[in-house]
Amino acid sequence: MPESSDMLIQVNGKEQKVLQGTTLLQIVQAMGVDPARVVVERNLEIVDPEKLSETRVADSDRIEVIHFVGGG
Amino acid sequence: MDDIFEIGGEKLSSRLFIGTGKYRSDDLIPKVAEASGSQVITVAMRRVDDGGKGIMGHIPAGMHLLPNTSGARTAEEAVRLARIARAAGCGNWIKIEVINDTLRLLPDGYGTAKATEMLVKEGFVVFPYINPDLYVARACVEAGACCVMPLASPIGSNRGLRTREMIAVLIDEMKVPVIVDAGIGKPSEACECMEMGASACLVNTGIASARDAVLMAEAFGKAVDAGRKAYLAGFGTGRSFAEGASASSPLTGFLR
Numbered sequence: 123m124p125e126s127s128d129m130l131i132q133v134n135g136k137e138q139k140v141l142q143g144t145t146l147l148q149i150v151q152a153m154g155v156d157p158a159r160v161v162v163e164r165n166l167e168i169v170d171p172e173k174l175s176e177t178r179v180a181d182s183d184r185i186e187v188i189h190f191v192g193g194g
Numbered sequence: 195m196d197d198i199f200e201i202g203g204e205k206l207s208s209r210l211f212i213g214t215g216k217y218r219s220d221d222l223i224p225k226v227a228e229a230s231g232s233q234v235i236t237v238a239m240r241r242v243d244d245g246g247k248g249i250m251g252h253i254p255a256g257m258h259l260l261p262n263t264s265g266a267r268t269a270e271e272a273v274r275l276a277r278i279a280r281a282a283g284c285g286n287w288i289k290i291e292v293i294n295d296t297l298r299l300l301p302d303g304y305g306t307a308k309a310t311e312m313l314v315k316e317g318f319v320v321f322p323y324i325n326p327d328l329y330v331a332r333a334c335v336e337a338g339a340c341c342v343m344p345l346a347s348p349i350g351s352n353r354g355l356r357t358r359e360m361i362a363v364l365i366d367e368m369k370v371p372v373i374v375d376a377g378i379g380k381p382s383e384a385c386e387c388m389e390m391g392a393s394a395c396l397v398n399t400g401i402a403s404a405r406d407a408v409l410m411a412e413a414f415g416k417a418v419d420a421g422r423k424a425y426l427a428g429f430g431t432g433r434s435f436a437e438g439a440s441a442s443s444p445l446t447g448f449l450r
Binding site for chain 1: 213214215216217220223236237238239240241242247248249250251261262264274277278281282284349350376396398399
């Protein structure tokens with residue numbers, strides 16, 4: 123598959139087209155949040171924060187980017 | 195007198211737990227925390243919205259975090275959220291909420307007990323939010339919960355201590371701390387929980403929805419402390435209506 127081809131993934135329940143080779147860190151940064159303050163799940167598996175920059179998404183991945191909010 | 199509350203491997207001097215939801219401005223949270231004297235603070239987990247900053251920047255350093263599993267509809271979803279909280283570096287305390295009832299947000303005791311069992315096995319210190327039901331409380335404790343957190347009235351309702359008798363049963367029966375959670379709207383209600391022998395109270399909406407949240411936080415801190423001291427002091431006996439008064443001053447030596 124050529125480098126430039128798009129993949130379709132889901133991020134927080136919304137479909138998103140990304141380029142081949144996109145990393146989880148890039149996805150988090152594109153959301154405008156501090157990667158140190160989120161937890162990322164890839165297909166229901168929690169991703170080690172140290173590995174966000176080296177983990178490349180695959181077609182059909184379901185990514186969840188979760189953070190803490192106010193609650194009781 | 196030292197009155198230390200030992201829970202989840204920690205020693206606390208304050209018996210008020212506070213939440214972080216519904217503040218007009220999250221900038222109030224550090225001031226509320228300081229005014230309340232609380233050492234334990236709850237947070238929730240949600241998907242990141244574009245640009246959302248989250249709450250962690252508003253949590254004072256040194257407070258014990260108690261993440262909740264709100265949003266979980268099943269035991270399995272609660273377990274998933276608990277693992278996420280731990281992965282975020284928030285320690286191993288988790289307040290289990292398993293809720294399907296969208297009107298009154300009443301907790302599912304069966305799902306809560308199941309999630310408690312699963313998470314205790316994974317090394318979590320589990321704080322289960324429950325209806326004040328003796329059998330659900332026992333199931334959670336048998337599964338390894340560190341306490342039980344019965345509701346005073348529905349979450350966020352400010353309706354006060356509506357489940358008084360059932361909470362009294364739990365306080366009498368359970369060997370673990372009873373932390374009254376949900377529905378407490380006034381400091382007097384938190385005080386009453388403590389007078390009854392509750393080990394602690396969790397208050398969110400009662401503080402967050404006050405006109406002056408910081409002043410209300412201080413009032414709740416004092417009320418919880420007062421109720422605890424009254425419980426420890428032990429109440430004098432009361433008299434029935436028919437028995438009438440019992441003079442506080444001597445009934446002899448009147449000047450005539």
